[in-house]
Amino acid sequence: MRIMVTGASGYLGWHLTRCAVASDHEVLGCYFANPTVVPGATMALLDFTDPQAGIEAVKDFKPHAIVHAGAMTNTTDCEINPESATRTNVEGTQHLLAAASMLSPLPHFVFISTDLVFDGERGMYREQDATGPLMHYGFTKIEAERAVRNYAGVWTVVRSSLIYGPAGETTRHSFLDWMLAGIRRGGVTLYTDEFRSPVHVDDLCEMLMAILIRKAWGIYHLSGAERTSRYEFGLLAAEAFGLSQDHIVGKPSPSGIISATPRPKDVSLCVERAIRDLDYHPMSAEEGLRRVARGSK
Numbered sequence: 001m002r003i004m005v006t007g008a009s010g011y012l013g014w015h016l017t018r019c020a021v022a023s024d025h026e027v028l029g030c031y032f033a034n035p036t037v038v039p040g041a042t043m044a045l046l047d048f049t050d051p052q053a054g055i056e057a058v059k060d061f062k063p064h065a066i067v068h069a070g071a072m073t074n075t076t077d078c079e080i081n082p083e084s085a086t087r088t089n090v091e092g093t094q095h096l097l098a099a100a101s102m103l104s105p106l107p108h109f110v111f112i113s114t115d116l117v118f119d120g121e122r123g124m125y126r127e128q129d130a131t132g133p134l135m136h137y138g139f140t141k142i143e144a145e146r147a148v149r150n151y152a153g154v155w156t157v158v159r160s161s162l163i164y165g166p167a168g169e170t171t172r173h174s175f176l177d178w179m180l181a182g183i184r185r186g187g188v189t190l191y192t193d194e195f196r197s198p199v200h201v202d203d204l205c206e207m208l209m210a211i212l213i214r215k216a217w218g219i220y221h222l223s224g225a226e227r228t229s230r231y232e233f234g235l236l237a238a239e240a241f242g243l244s245q246d247h248i249v250g251k252p253s254p255s256g257i258i259s260a261t262p263r264p265k266d267v268s269l270c271v272e273r274a275i276r277d278l279d280y281h282p283m284s285a286e287e288g289l290r291r292v293a294r295g296s297k
């Protein structure tokens with residue numbers, strides 16, 4: 001299969017490009033500001049906010065599937081610069097959909113979305129639950145999802161949670177690297193009341209490949225199966241890496257303080273649909289972190 005991956009210089013995109021190459025697919029990996037190499041893949045510069053650039057890339061490569069993993073991902077940057085976030089995350093997606101619509105047959109379009117489309121008041125959200133993002137980043141993802149749902153070909157929206165795993169050969173890092181660096185520096189503060197469902201990047205890539213092979217249609221929540229606080233996850237990470245848990249301070253997230261980015265409390269995701277339809281067997285956080293620690297030795 002010919003697979004085009006946007007954001008191939010990003011954390012997820014880099015791992016997915018590698019995974020698709022390892023499964024003998026022909027892959028076009030697209031980067032923007034950070035030229036990146038993935039052996040076995042054709043790498044190309046693409047600014048998807050430029051409609052013509054998207055059309056040319058798609059026409060040349062004629063992908064059977066496009067995985068749109070590129071985005072403006074820093075939530076604070078999106079809050080501070082909402083026009084730029086909208087241009088990148090919403091208009092960029094619309095341009096790629098328009099480019100894909102020119103091909104015959106229409107390629108499968110897979111859009112990577114986020115748990116932050118929810119307001120975090122309840123947790124363990126299912127695919128059909130009402131969305132209500134608190135931050136501009138989440139709004140842009142909802143708008144982009146809306147555009148994807150109007151695509152005439154097969155489409156899939158994959159909502160994920162915090163993605164962790166080994167470092168890739170890219171300038172982008174996972175939040176685990178930040179957490180471990182803090183612990184190693186001698187101290188990190190992690191919230192005890194912010195709940196997420198962190199997912200190992202290998203699980204996510206395996207499921208994205210399954211979605212491509214099966215042409216699985218619709219919205220899928222693909223995160224870890226567990227609801228865990230940032231603090232609990234930090235303790236597990238320290239244990240897996242043989243670091244002292246004494247350097248982790250757990251505290252409730254600040255309330256009543258006006259922060260640049262509103263933070264939803266509990267955006268854990270329910271992955272039952274993926275377990276049922278895609279035979280998903282997500283690693284536990286403990287297992288996943290041990291795997292990363294083993295690989296780093």
Ligand SMILES: NC(=O)c1ccc[n+]([C@@H]2O[C@H](COP(=O)([O-])OP(=O)(O)OC[C@H]3O[C@@H](n4cnc5c(N)ncnc54)[C@H](OP(=O)(O)O)[C@@H]3O)[C@@H](O)[C@H]2O)c1
Pocket residue numbers: 006007008009010011012013030031032033034035046047048049068069070071072073074088092112113114115160161162163164172173175
């Ligand atoms: N990481 C997480 O924990 C997490 C959680 C839930 C959902 N997601 C979603 O998963 C996807 C991947 O996230 P990630 O953390 O792997 O991303 P990332 O590491 O922050 O990388 C973002 C990617 O987007 C590319 N990009 C940005 N603007 C672009 C533009 N105008 N044209 C072309 N490419 C552009 C970047 O290219 P350059 O670096 O070359 O500029 C980079 O490859 C995103 O859609 C994100 O919203 C991530």
